[in-house]
Amino acid sequence: MRSDEVVDCHVLVIGSGGAGVRAAIEADQYGDTVLVSKTIVGKGGCTTMAEGGYNAVLKELDSCEGHYEDTLRGGAYLNDPGLVRVLVDEAPDRMADLIRWGAVFDVDDCACVAQRPFGGQRFPRTCYAGDRTGHEMMTTLTERMADTEVETYQEVSIISLLEYEGRVSGAMGLDRNGEVMLFRSDSTVIATGGGTRVYDISTNSSSGTGDGYALGYRAGAEVIDMEQIQFHPTGAVYPYDARGRLVTEAVRGEGGLLKNKLGERFMTRYDPERMELSTRDVVSRSIATEILDGRGTEHGGVYLDVTHLPASQIESRLPVMLEQFLKFGVDIRVEPMEVAPTAHHIMGGLRIRPDCSTTLKGLFACGEVSGGVHGANRLGGNALAETQVFGKRAGETAGKAAVHGRSHDPAQVEGERNRLGKYFTGTSDPAAVWRQLKLSMWEGAGIFRTLPALQQTRSVIQHLQSLQLRAMTAENLVECCTVRNMLTTASLIVDSALLRPESRGAHVRKDIAQDWTMETSPFGHTFISRGCRGIGKVSR
Amino acid sequence: MKQLTLRVLRFDPKNDDAPHFESYTIQVHEGARVLHALHAIHDDCDPTLTYRYCCGTGQCGSCAVRVNGEPVLACMEEARDGISVEPLEIPVIKDLAVDLLPYIEALPVICPETTATAQMPGKDLVETMKPLRSCIGCMACVSVCPALAVSDFGGPTVMRQEMRLTLDPRDTKDRESEAVTEGLFRCTSCQACWKVCPKEIQIPGKAIEKLRELAHYKGHSLPRHAEVAALIKETGRSVTWTAPSFLELTTEVMEPYGPVKKSVGFFVGCMYNLRLPKTALDAIEVLRRNGVRVIIPRDQICCGSPLIRTGQTEYVDTLKARNIAAFTALSIDTVVTMCAGCGSTLKHDYETPFKVMDFSELLTETGFGSPAHLGLNVTYHDPCHLARGQGITEQPRVILRKVADITEMPSICCGSGGGVRSGFPDEAAALGERRGEEIKKTGAEMVVTCCPFCEFHIAGHTDKPVQHLATLLLNGYKEKEKP
Structure with missing residues (x-):
């Protein structure tokens, strides 16, 4: 056996988006902290792409209770109330951290952080930096982290969690050349973000491949509500390769109007009270219905129109949108955008307690990879807040955890090596497998779901999982591991969807009639861990 | 598909x-x-x-x-x-x-007070900082920066970040001094960085020149730059008299041969006035042959570019006011320059009540008589302040093609700009040598350009003759007249 590069630390953080970097900054106060990033820190993950904003109660007229209620209602009451309470109570403090660390948010005339309205909220509480809010946060966080002792390993992909004496004791990764690295830790924080790249049309970055759900599940952790996939209402529809590119909710927050090809503001039919600023699940279904009913545009979307807004407002508040559409030949100041729903966020994930501990000893989770905060539908602006609130908590809990002595099980590592070795003699091209997977997921596990379609997609996933993936060189091993993670994540999504016999939030079963509302639903979380799965029952 | x-x-x-x-x-x-x-x-x-x-x-x-x-x-x-x-x-x-990592890790990071309260800066500051904040760290600017390639310049995005930190009241460090040690004065102001920036961050104008200004007021200006500033203040010119100047060799109004098609003011600039008056006279001759009446105000002085580029801005407003007055007093509505640096400065740093045009811009717009093709193989050096500063690349080539064949070379700074030639002669020479190598590769017999600084500097790093476009065009006219 070759000797592996072994890195020992107190806290290992996997992931370099908003949650991971925030966790590392916090954990650094308690001991040696290592952050492992699949990409260059600050570039990967979805935080840096997040456009619209960060929800926090900052004004006296607003209240944390209001934020709490909006979040629960938006989440179709599937949220874990304890987690929601933490989110809304601590979001303002974490915003203050960012400001202390130099973040440049937009401000009003009194130098207070400016806030705009977002969907499903009774108060304009979404803080923003133009439409590059997440980028601003990542810039601030990476600057802050550079000022700590956190050691970073960049472009190293974690492929499995290490287990030793009943605890998670670190992780195994592959560097850019496909060489194995071992990271051994007392505590491990998983902050790997989401995974909607398992869908054909998705907003996610290259790292949105669901690695964390798969790593956690394989190590024995429990995931909840994996069927709850947020389809963002407004993604680009053309050209082909740009399909799904996020068109921020801030466009509607700033006053953008949704119209079908007849010029009708069709939201009057679906949510006349909240209109364009209804919750994302509702707006997505409305758009999808308009398109299915033949009132879509030439490219298969609906219009999102800001041409009635002053050009200066578009230029200062939506500069990234303006720039991106101009690149594709559309000047949004004078012509409408065409948009359609796109897979955006996984509300479900690793089950956590408010201190971010998971169901496995030694493993903590924060950010999109965790479940329970957003219930069955996430409010726009709550994800960035979640990264900071739970990133800090995960870093703190992991940092305060006891020192356990850093060890690993050589047999586990050898087993992983053998698995990797088999990829060299595999026969299936990982890119082709991914293509089949994402088409099948879009087809069978999309906005509208039925039992036969879900079962069909499940059988496709099972077939794809039976194939032996091929790595041409050691550098290509990570592609095989990533596709394997996507297959695991997709199967968790589909299995969870089959476990939930109701329509709830983003999960819509067209073939099930129900006589309960989201408030009176008899069902709680779906849950899956190795050898145990089901759906919680709620006594009302 | x-x-x-x-x-x-x-x-x-x-x-x-x-x-x-x-x-x-x-x-x-x-x-x-x-x-x-x-x-x-x-x-x-x-x-x-x-x-x-x-x-x-x-x-x-x-x-x-x-x-x-x-x-x-x-x-x-x-x-x-x-x-x-x-x-x-x-x-x-x-x-x-x-x-990318060495360049990312080189970026300075904010140092707030440990006991800082969470208070955002005011709206004006936020609006000034925002454009400097939109950097996505792609390092396209680093890839094209000539100064970074030959000197220990920290690079464009480091300077962008230093400016962003300087602006932020939450930061506690002396960023101007830090920027100076990172080579603040090594930028040639070639503009290549912001022209390739996907976020169009105007690093030279919005970061480097502003930082140089702040550094200047903290006493960090280079001695050579200070000498130039003193000379401008004393004489109105950035270079010394060594021979009769262009203004001494001309009269206020130079009438065209034949009917007047257009009347323009002429801004000569320090280099053409005092170092290369012959070239400027060639340009006047070309204009006269094309029906242009050229009015040359006697009161014009240095445009201020050497001061603005090096951050020594105290005297700039005086220069601007005097120059604008010199032209407006003669009711001039179009001012022609033949120096790329003066042209870019008049267009971007002034608010002029008259239109400013480059010599090549005017000729291609109003039309010019065909010269004889001289049968020369030349290469054209894009002056930074013309190509990137004014977006003028095609017009000189349109003219040039009438008189010679062009073999192209990459458009890269020669090293003479931004006060680098005077401040860091070694860096300027290193860039000049690179330019010389590119010229050699083209196999051209001559180098043509439209900037006195480029002309002067490149001439020191190639064995080929270097000429202003106007001179070559005039030669084409003279050739045509030969029996």
């Missing part, structure tokens, strides 16, 4: 001695970007192709490459048939993946 053929520069330092182009023919969807073409190569032709990407939407700066030599984000640039794709000019890890 459509078919594309593209060339990609491949290099695996473990196995290859040198980079080499590979050609790939692939199928992509209509509207595909370069990134999607790279995906197609990776998925369908060669999975060993290494390239970097993350967001795919122009927000993370992972995927910058050079397409046909120009830095772009692969995810935003449309893939076209026949393009070449190369890595940025940064040390290559493999194929298109370059080592």
